[in-house]
Amino acid sequence: xxxxxxxxxxxxxxxxxxxxxxxxxxxxxxxxxxxxxxxxxxxxxxxxxxxxxxxxxxxxxxxxxxxxxxxxxxxxxxxxxxxxxxxxxxxxxxxxxxxxxxxxxxxxxxxxxxxxxxxxxxxxxxxxxxxxxxxxxxxxxxxxxxxxxxxxxxxxxxxxxxxxxxxxxxxxxxxxxxxxxxxxxxxxxxxxxxxxxxxxxxxxxxxxxxxxxxxxxxxxxxxxxxxxxxxxxxxxxxxxxxxxxxxxxxxxxxxxxxxxxxxxxxxxxxxxxxxxxxxxxxxxxxxxxxxxxxxxxxxxxxxxxxx
Amino acid sequence: xxxxxxxxxxxxxxxxxxxxxxxxxxxxxxxxxxxxxxxxxxxxxxxxxxxxxxxxxxxxxxxxxxxxxxxxxxxxxxxxxxxxxxxxxxxxxxxxxxxxxxxxxxxxxxxxxxxxxxxxxxxxxxxxxxxxxxxxxxxxxxxxxxxxxxxxxxxxxxxxxxxxxxxxxxxxxxxxxxxxxxxxxxxxxxxxxxxxxxxxxxxxxxxxxxxxxxxxxxxxxxxxxxxxxxxxxxxxxxxxxxxxxxxxxxxxx
Numbered sequence: 064x065x066x067x068x069x070x071x072x073x074x075x076x077x078x079x080x081x082x083x084x085x086x087x088x089x090x091x092x093x094x095x096x097x098x099x100x101x102x103x104x105x106x107x108x109x110x111x112x113x114x115x116x117x118x119x120x121x122x123x124x125x126x127x128x129x130x131x132x133x134x135x136x137x138x139x140x141x142x143x144x145x146x147x148x149x150x151x152x153x154x155x156x157x158x159x160x161x162x163x164x165x166x167x168x169x170x171x172x173x174x175x176x177x178x179x180x181x182x183x184x185x186x187x188x189x190x191x192x193x194x195x196x197x198x199x200x201x202x203x204x205x206x207x208x209x210x211x212x213x214x215x216x217x218x219x220x221x222x223x224x225x226x227x228x229x230x231x232x233x234x235x236x237x238x239x240x241x242x243x244x245x246x247x248x249x250x251x252x253x254x255x256x257x258x259x260x261x262x263x264x265x266x267x268x269x270x271x272x273x274x275x276x277x278x279x280x281x282x283x284x285x286x287x288x289x290x291x292x293x294x295x296x297x298x299x300x301x302x303x304x305x306x307x308x309x310x311x312x313x314x315x316x317x318x319x320x321x322x323x324x325x326x327x328x329x330x331x332x333x334x335x336x337x338x339x340x341x342x343x344x345x346x347x348x349x350x351x352x353x354x355x356x357x358x359x360x361x362x363x364x365x366x367x368x369x370x
Numbered sequence: 371x372x373x374x375x376x377x378x379x380x381x382x383x384x385x386x387x388x389x390x391x392x393x394x395x396x397x398x399x400x401x402x403x404x405x406x407x408x409x410x411x412x413x414x415x416x417x418x419x420x421x422x423x424x425x426x427x428x429x430x431x432x433x434x435x436x437x438x439x440x441x442x443x444x445x446x447x448x449x450x451x452x453x454x455x456x457x458x459x460x461x462x463x464x465x466x467x468x469x470x471x472x473x474x475x476x477x478x479x480x481x482x483x484x485x486x487x488x489x490x491x492x493x494x495x496x497x498x499x500x501x502x503x504x505x506x507x508x509x510x511x512x513x514x515x516x517x518x519x520x521x522x523x524x525x526x527x528x529x530x531x532x533x534x535x536x537x538x539x540x541x542x543x544x545x546x547x548x549x550x551x552x553x554x555x556x557x558x559x560x561x562x563x564x565x566x567x568x569x570x571x572x573x574x575x576x577x578x579x580x581x582x583x584x585x586x587x588x589x590x591x592x593x594x595x596x597x598x599x600x601x602x603x604x605x606x607x608x609x610x611x612x613x614x615x616x617x618x619x620x621x622x623x
Contacts (some may be wrong), residue, residue, distance in 0.1 A: 122495020
């Protein structure tokens, strides 16, 4: 599948934003601290940037509001509805923290639940597609949720350290979430490399009973919408390299930094800086992971295009 | 409304494509583009139409496949290997996955005849329906930013200003080999249903669970190439008449 930058940026940024907002909703940070206020604003900004980026790939973005109507059948519509519903408690929580220095459990917890619900809807847009074997598994949703949580915990830990709080619990939780996210992602990737495609050129053409089928000529000499959108192929060696980069940047480096922070205890500005580096590495790693999520997935239509 | 109509629809209009007779001339492809670029919805735009990297939206495309039986390798060398021309357009599935994923309600399946359509005024061009379709039946029109697909020539088949003979999809009307047939596949007495029953018509990718309405008639069994090579054979024992006399005379020289 074509790795569209707008979609990669959207799932990464909004995933991180929703994760951070969910942690803030749990009331784990001091609502009166300046760092927490910045955290609230950052979470909303990340979510908004992600959502705006997602409209960049639409053919007619001015009609995007129509996407809120089909929540009964469409995961994309459900995601849109959930995203807007989630803004209500998130903005309420942010307002309380920024202007009144208070935390209220009702908007906080409601926001946290809706955040995870929105991330789940995003993941189901992909996981519900039977035409893409690699995506069509509950592990896809689990990956999206765990990456969102890991990023959110990491960001919350960073903001807690900035506020001068003892963030051992948050940092430890971030470490656990990070390990869980990459373990599930590894299982997802192993499933993908081991799976037998649901459809083959033989079943796609119905010519299996005659013999083995291979493409002789494409319908047209040049590329078309389908081959550009669904026929993206990434070299195996590059995929392997990118996977290592994603794992090291997104998992191992931030994990090591978290370990050092946990062992070495607190340390003011330096600890904050280290947590920021860990967060930045994680985001870079997740961007690479998302790129691979699209680039490595094979669509059933390629059975008609010799791919 | 992107929920599917309750199944089955009273009529199941669709195509039956005969892979035995299709000669791969692409006339259906061209006539489809011709009719639909001036018919229902936005024109089917082309990008860089006179340049080196031309591409555009098409609702019907003909692929060509090489089918190699067990033991065969290359066409011409293996006895039974053959080329099959394979026209492909929307199959108007009963359980169309492209319809249910649509976030805006632009994609829908008609409850009365089962035709799957896009209301282009509601389409936001997100492309998710094209991802959901395993057959590649939907293509984005890059100029209009909306999704295009086969309408089964809805502006022909019900069009009473056309001659009766022309009230069928453009691809069917134009096919010089009569490889394409249009009708109601929900009616077991219809000509297309009988054809499917007689020739063992099949579904494409039944494992995807889409229950396509369009059916494909598999190519008939063909005699091996070796069976047609009689005159080229070394053995003249079967020769009769003039050839037998010539054979005998030449042998004596």
